[in-house]
Amino acid sequence: MATAKRKTPNKTGNFSKYIRWFWMAFAGVIAVIALIFLFASWGLLGEMPDYTVLENPKTNLATEIISSDGKTLGKYYFNDNRTPVDYSELPQHLVDALIATEDARFHKHAGIDAVGTMRAAFYLGKRGGASTISQQLAKNLFNKREGANIFQKLSQKIREWIIATRLERQYTKEEIIAMYFNIYDFGNNADGIRSASKIYFGKEPMELDIKESAMLVGMLKNSSLYNPRSHKNPVGTKNRRNVVLEQMYKYGYLDKSVKDSLKITELDLNYSPESHREGLATYFRAYLSDFMKEWIKENPKLDGTKYNLYNDGLKIYTTLDSRMQQYAEEAVREHMPKLQAEFDHQNNKSINPNKPFLDLSKDDVEKLLSQSMRRSERWRKMKYDLKKSDDEIIASFNQPTEMTIFSWQGEIDTIMKPIDSMRYYKSFLHPGMMAMEPQTGHVKAWVGGMDYFHFQYDHVKQSKRQVGSTFKPFVYAAAMDELHLSPCDSLPRTPITIEAGKFGNPEPWTTRNSDGKYDGFQTLKAALANSTNTITARLMDQIGPQLVVDMAKKLGVEQTIDPVPAIALGTPDLSVYEMVAAYATFANKGIYNKPVMVTRIEDKNGTVLYQVTPETKDVLSEEVAYVTVNLLEGVTQFGSGQRLRSTWAVNTPLYKEVITGYPYAFENPIAGKTGTTQNQSDGWFMGMVPNLVTGVWVGAEDRSVHFKGIAYGQGASMALPIWGLFMKKCYADENLEVSKDEFEKPSELSIRVNCNEVPSPTTFTDDEDDLNDIIDF
Template identity: 50%
Template structure:
């Protein structure tokens, strides 16, 4: 064999060399891709290609959680929120909800670790074959990653690729940080179901008026169907599309053996069955109370420069609240572990209140029944023939015009227009231009066309009310109604509104008398009492009736019939300042001038103050400040605040018992007798009616051994009022609300409200049987008319 032949033998085939080259190239490229992907994932994970949440952020993702307000009987009254989201635990989810979500959004949820390779392969094949029904490749973990850390806006495809890689990385990290059940729960808690229903707990309530654990199969399927695109599958706007989507979800549940074919055939025929609960802080139960809580908890420390010069009293009262009430300004007085102040709109607090949802309902019903079905119609009927209804004919045209202009200048609309530089004349023209609006009526809202000025006049014609009910032994407020309808009458007449109190201030004077040794059966002369005012003039008390004038009458009869001559006699014994001092001890912080006419009730005081004060009588002489909150918990269920009763002794148990006897006389034989014959309330109770000048304000304060409640009724403007005592007295304006409320309370046996007697102090031996009716034959006419003295 020649050398040439040997050389030929040693040479390998050219194809073999090429194959080896291809193999090396392939593995080099493959390794490069693997390394590139590895380093890409590492870079993404380290945040080199955009935002990547830290471990702490993954462990504790930031969410805006609604603060929930609960009643004493564990009923959700409402929420404060930026987003209406509340967390629910996995064990509180309906199993059908879990099955529907997994079957529809991520069938292999329990088999992957955040990235579903089979799903991605399906998507890739769909892209190649242009199959639009190939489905998506995002797992529940990836969808949760998008919700927890929303996508940014990008301008090129490369950024979009990096974004997708980030979602994959986040989803894998989520799978490492949380269990499958926790991820699924976080998803349902995070998703926005529209119509202010963020999270499954809110969605269950908004769309079906139920809770997540009670969702039916078809209800769960509808909510899961919305998760594809809640704007498109909106059951309120596109019910047909939403129904079709719901049935797709049901079919998926059949496909993955969560539902039988027979169940599907039945369920797909059902309608959506919505029970829509509109989310609106102006609707629902305890609206005025919830607004009081909101403003109180978020109040800032009072600073004098923030109050107008004419409202020094408000600054004083707010300063006292800041100092003495731990819940006034609570959010600004307390901080979280991170040093930030609490935020009731996003910190997911739970506020447990003293309100009883049943008693709150009865109070709201009582206000509506009396004002809406009785008193307003009588008022409107009386004003039909007035020259400027609803104003009294005491006002002339110029005074009415001036009143409306003043109201216009106090309105928010006026303030906004004025800040825009618009002249007063132009604003007045705007207020006189008719526009479409929805107005309040006692039969429901009505669409109409009115000018803003006519609208103001229209609303001035409605009578308002303030009502509060409290347990005197604990100070816990059970019911709080600040007006007839919060949406249309937002001003709170329990805490914010102050009105002249009339004769309901007289028990403060009588308390001084009882404390100093007088008794209900002591007799005094029913004659006018003249006082030296101090500026060279005098003031003399007068009664609205001449019944028994000039006779000796008991103090019990005098208070029962609200006779000014008797109050004047008592005041002469103890001086005006003693009455003011007693009122202050009983929790009145509003200004009361120590003048001879103090017992006429010209001072302006809130319903809240008066209820707290009257609670002292039922609580054996111990004043307890009204309480609205029992405790506050953070989003994790840790208690961060609780209330402690603020109380002090004002009078002896003996004096308090004498006062309850005097107040019982008002109900048994005085201006509040209709509680017995009209409302069939015959158990031990005391009360006091009050009427102010021109019948502008009607009051009733009622006490029982374990419940004290107060009512005010009147119009927005004191120039709007009943013309006569028959309709315009407290016994007709305010007392019926108390009577209707107590009827409902006593009828509800679950409340366990006692009808027992006021407890007599140990060793009490004063004879309280004055036998008033039998010894005073001239009393009959006064009692039948239930009239009371007023100024």
């Protein structure tokens, strides 16, 4: 019986079937992956930026305040203190450090590093991650939230890959590096590389050295963990910096000797915080903030929306010179602690139980403090935010509280009753100072106080204080303009009374001289130099107060001034800002320039949004302006400003200790005027050289806080030293080109200014009628 043949298995066919299944499965996986990437690109796995967003990524950019010499004075921002830089503004070793540490094959891939990805997958991330610089940029720009589960993390990574490849197609490698440095948050308000280099090292990015660049790149791993200002990981930041240096050596960017020498160095921080209450020109920046808010209201974008001062990346080009601003603030810091020490010495409780108040009873002091209490921020918060009753608030002012208070030796942590802290703060003398270029109106320095963190009130434009004898040049200028007088003309020093009813004067007004002398005659030049009140009053009697008010208004004074004879001696309350602009008119040949603080404003793309239009007007003839300047030169030649010509000291032991050491010894022409108000509440000095006019005021918050005597309470002691210190610093910096020349004389000068060229001027008799006849020519 025949038997059937057994079929042998077709092994080749079975293997082919497995191969087909493998490739089908592989193709399926590829298809699934492709679909996943496709779905991700469509935004089905999470929001994806379109190409228009990739072309212009939305980042919050701080508004930058730029000085006339190209330095950053400060910024306006809420959360992101970011000012972008171009790749060309980055030093090569910073770029090298980034590539060596974060993405060694950066120039060899198109957004995704296949080698790094496979290595990370094979070793489960134990030998480094796979994220390229482009992926990290994608994450920081568009995909910041970390996933909560494995699916979310995977979808996030996929989105990063897609965005990274799109970024690589959209931008050059150099642009990607610049964007990455610009977007990263380095901590301590250091958003982006420019803020980081300024805050941690006080430099522009291009000025960073190798070890500084290495530290900043090291922070990219974790800016919180490797923050050089943190007390949690003081050694870790240095170690991380050294890892970067090792990576730079590994990839050939550093020699071994350089790497080894840098690793043993310290971080050498120059921490320069950028906050709204710290840094250079804080009071000016506060003024500028208000200016910008008004400008933004009146100047919308083309689409009708408003600019945002804090995140639209505007650039404000100002007239301030960072060097002059620095010198002005240094002058204040050098003089004010010494003056305050003398004031405190003279005003201790054993001498004045009501310290720091003079001329007030105990009840008056309590009333003043009660009013100040109700105007305080503490009262406002407790009253309106916490809904406390008046009694509860008053009780809180008498409860000891932990606080940090200001002192010239540095902040002091203490426990004090809030009511006592108010009295403490009222004992301080405050400065206000502004410098301006008279030919352009450009404000070059603005010091509104001594410490913006503790004292926000601005004493340049916001504060209005009695100006004293610094007002007298307005009287002299009006008189010379009206009567064509010469500085060499003489008037008697005898008392003068302006009767009731004249010029609307409600009662007779008699002037007295501060030195108590009334004998003889004095030239107008000597009278202004020595602030002789009776001669100023005589001029007022001849021209009337309305003419003087009109002159002050033409010189830029904004305040309302009552046209009464007493203004001759400086009763009006004016600002440093107004006074500097007015005096600058004399130095500018009689042409008034409204002060300019902003020259132009640009958007983040460099489009000019605002360009200043100077506001000028003719106020005085060139001749009268020059004669007024000539009068003011007498103040520093033989008047109250004469101490500018030498090193001066007062023969009081403590005063010599804390005030002396001001070797001004100026030899160049200087025009100026001191001013001291009643009871020494306000001290002024206005100083001019041909291309710079500077005004300084010093006084306390309350007028009842002042020096007892004139030796320390006069403008020559309170304010003039700040001007002298400031000018010495300006002259030492030859790049500033502050003039030492004489004031330019008009080509045609009919008024005699050199009293030595002719015989002594005609002296007038005491006969008032004869005097009037002579002056009215």
